[in-house]
Amino acid sequence: MKKIKDERLVLKNLKNIRTAYVIQTLGIIGILGYDVIQGGMDRMMANPLWSVFMITAIISSLLSMNVSVDEYPTQQSPKKGFILSIIVVTFIAIAAGVAISLSSGVTTGVLIGGVIFICGVPPFAYLFYLRKQRHDEELDG
């Protein structure tokens, strides 16, 4: 099979993939929904489809950040926003860490606080990178 070069067909192909993706997602939601009805949340989360679904959701939201950065431009400098969000993430991580330390021990608290912090930073770092790119583009004219 040769590579499709016709731009119209490339676009059409992408639209077909989108349709297939929608159907696949509906199928996954259907299967997970059936699991919830049959055996509750635990059974649903034991299903490997759950991780597939979550990973896809995370990737699609990360990719759509690219779009939202253009759609909702901020006047604020990207650095200021980044520092602010890091402060908020740190605060949430410390609060969760302290709360969990009090109920189930310091080690668990530090661990979960650390995990929240580590998981919270990359999306904001990516957002910072995208906003900085846009910012620099604007400076260029």
Add this chain to the structure above:
Amino acid sequence: MKNNVKVARVQVDLTQAQLAEQVGVTRQTISLIEKGKYNPSLKLCLEICYAVQKTLDELFWIDREE
């Protein structure tokens, strides 16, 4: 979008298939462009212009409707 691709193509004595081959798309795409049912990218517009030796203005310009 209305355009003058068909007229220009006939003037230089090309068939849809020949033009399609020159600009690197399928014949169906040329047909849809001529019927105004597909909006080509600027790159494809330029390729068509080179193939039929016309300018973008002559092929694709339409006056704004008041």
